[in-house]
Amino acid sequence: MSSDLLNSTYVRWMEPGPESDIVISSRVRLARNLQTVPFPHLLDDKTGQACWQQITQAWQKSSLKDQLELLSFNNLTALDRQILMEKHLISPNHAEANKFYQGLLVDKEGQLAIMINEEDHLRIQCLLPGLQMEECYKRAQMVDDELESNLSFAFDEQRGYLTACPTNVGTGMRASVMLHLPAIVTTGQLNAVVHYIGQLGLTVRGIYGEGSEAMGNFFQVSNQITLGQTEEDIIANLTAVTRQIIQQERTLRENLKNQMHIQLEDRVCRAYGILTNARMITSNEALGHLSEVRLGVNMGIIDGIQPYALNELVVAIRPAHLQKRAGREMDPLSRDIHRAEVIKEKLTSRKAKPGSSPAAGTSEEK
Amino acid sequence: MFCDECKQKPATVHFTQFFNGTKMETHLCDTCAAKKGALFMNGQFSIPNLLGSFLGHTFGILQQTAASPNNLTCSHCGVTFNDITHTGKLGCAECYREFDQALEPTLRRIHGNSQHVGKVPSRGGEKVLIKKKIERLKAQLQEAVTAERYEQAAEIRDSIKELEKQLE
Numbered sequence: 001m002s003s004d005l006l007n008s009t010y011v012r013w014m015e016p017g018p019e020s021d022i023v024i025s026s027r028v029r030l031a032r033n034l035q036t037v038p039f040p041h042l043l044d045d046k047t048g049q050a051c052w053q054q055i056t057q058a059w060q061k062s063s064l065k066d067q068l069e070l071l072s073f074n075n076l077t078a079l080d081r082q083i084l085m086e087k088h089l090i091s092p093n094h095a096e097a098n099k100f101y102q103g104l105l106v107d108k109e110g111q112l113a114i115m116i117n118e119e120d121h122l123r124i125q126c127l128l129p130g131l132q133m134e135e136c137y138k139r140a141q142m143v144d145d146e147l148e149s150n151l152s153f154a155f156d157e158q159r160g161y162l163t164a165c166p167t168n169v170g171t172g173m174r175a176s177v178m179l180h181l182p183a184i185v186t187t188g189q190l191n192a193v194v195h196y197i198g199q200l201g202l203t204v205r206g207i208y209g210e211g212s213e214a215m216g217n218f219f220q221v222s223n224q225i226t227l228g229q230t231e232e233d234i235i236a237n238l239t240a241v242t243r244q245i246i247q248q249e250r251t252l253r254e255n256l257k258n259q260m261h262i263q264l265e266d267r268v269c270r271a272y273g274i275l276t277n278a279r280m281i282t283s284n285e286a287l288g289h290l291s292e293v294r295l296g297v298n299m300g301i302i303d304g305i306q307p308y309a310l311n312e313l314v315v316a317i318r319p320a321h322l323q324k325r326a327g328r329e330m331d332p333l334s335r336d337i338h339r340a341e342v343i344k345e346k347l348t349s350r351k352a353k354p355g356s357s358p359a360a361g362t363s364e365e366k
Numbered sequence: 367m368f369c370d371e372c373k374q375k376p377a378t379v380h381f382t383q384f385f386n387g388t389k390m391e392t393h394l395c396d397t398c399a400a401k402k403g404a405l406f407m408n409g410q411f412s413i414p415n416l417l418g419s420f421l422g423h424t425f426g427i428l429q430q431t432a433a434s435p436n437n438l439t440c441s442h443c444g445v446t447f448n449d450i451t452h453t454g455k456l457g458c459a460e461c462y463r464e465f466d467q468a469l470e471p472t473l474r475r476i477h478g479n480s481q482h483v484g485k486v487p488s489r490g491g492e493k494v495l496i497k498k499k500i501e502r503l504k505a506q507l508q509e510a511v512t513a514e515r516y517e518q519a520a521e522i523r524d525s526i527k528e529l530e531k532q533l534e
Binding site: 225 | 442443445453454455456457458459462463469472473476477478479480481482483484485486487488489491493494497
């Protein structure tokens with residue numbers, strides 16, 4: 001079943017979900033470590049082997065046995081690891097890992113994943129479409145409880161779950177949402193939003209987490225604090241703030257529609273035009289235009305394109321997915337050419353009426 | 367103000383760094399900042415290093431009040447406090463106990479707090495769970511007494527005693 005996640009573009013979070021016009025996906029990640037084993041960066045082949053065995057045995061004894069599949073990173077190519085990273089199933093750091101005691105337990109659709117020996121021994125993650133923080137939390141906790149019955153986790157009464165990096169200690173929980181905020185960015189409100197988020201113990205990052213840049217108006221909002229707050233508080237806080245951001249984005253989208261209708265349509269249709277006609281395109285440029293088209297689809301300016309196809313494209317145009325599809329390594333130039341083909345194919349094959357302009361229904365002047 | 371790097375475009379990104387108390391300012395245009403971005407993220411501005419400086423700073427304060435923790439070594443994994451300030455990572459679970467005092471201010475600075483209040487594992491956290499249960503029962507006891515439900519209060523008191531026995 002791993003071949004599905006490695007060979008196709010599909011992951012569960014691409015599907016429609018609650019509020020998915022703005023919230024692409026929700027994620028909860030729990031960091032856990034074994035009590036007596038040194039943290040992953042200090043493991044050698046011998047201790048790493050023992051650690052790997054403890055973890056995989058606990059998984060085999062649990063009810064997760066049939067649900068998850070084990071991938072050891074020394075059996076995967078660098079390209080396959082990058083595929084998993086581009087799908088948000090492992091972190092960019094973990095994608096560089098290739099030790100036999102590093103790996104991933106993952107379900108068929110990529111909703112549940114357990115990173116083994118990334119920065120911590122275990123990172124349990126649940127990733128769902130749309131705004132579903134509580135469901136993510138519930139499922140991640142279930143996996144935690146399930147593993148805990150066979151593993152002794154490093155825990156301290158005062159400090160909570162002990163992690164390699166003190167920024168994760170306590171609950172070990174990082175909850176995040178991936179948001180698409182084109183109207184907030186266009187109207188110049190992003191700084192105000194980022195400032196507001198920062199004051200509430202949350203942080204804003206780019207599309208691939210820590211250290212990555214914000215592309216295509218996609219932002220990841222997550223909790224900063226892990227010590228001194230309960231998991232429930234963290235989830236409730238993030239959900240409440242997300243709802244406010246959604247509200248803000250929706251209001252601004254309405255304003256744009258009412259006050260700058262033609263300009264908005266123009267932007268969306270131009271972006272669509274470039275995406276469906278370009279012969280070569282960089283990742284950054286494509287993401288920018290995909291963001292506009294996504295806005296257009298969600299505001300009814302363009303019809304005939306499934307939001308799912310747009311989420312899928314965000315992943316399908318990344319370097320590893322392009323090279324996997326082509327079945328060969330490619331230099332940046334060939335990737336740009338191949339990327340343009342992939343986008344054109346996806347967007348034009350999903351039109352409601354083949355041959356008709358996607359904006360035909362809404363382009364009449366009022 | 368023009369970009370320090372290309373000296374052509376206006377500087378829109380501004381960095382301020384402190385090295386051993388010396389302030390260094392860098393002004394870049396967005397193009398050069400993007401180019402440097404990767405460098406910054408992989409180099410001196412990485413999270414471990416930021417954290418390292420957090421911890422290093424902590425050490426500065428501690429130096430005046432306690433023995434230097436820099437040479438402290440974790441008896442379990444052999445990591446020194448000095449290593450931790452460089453990597454931003456602790457070596458093992460025991461490090462949290464070994465370097466407890468040195469870590470306290472750092473945790474406060476990162477989280478604004480140093481006491482865990484969230485989930486407790488049922489395995490290895492049995493005592494903590496019992497303590498939490500006792501705390502809850504004590505609150506209920508108070509309520510029962512205030513409401514003059516003495517029979518219920520007596521029952522709660524007995525349960526607390528029972529739990530306290532388990533802790534010994």
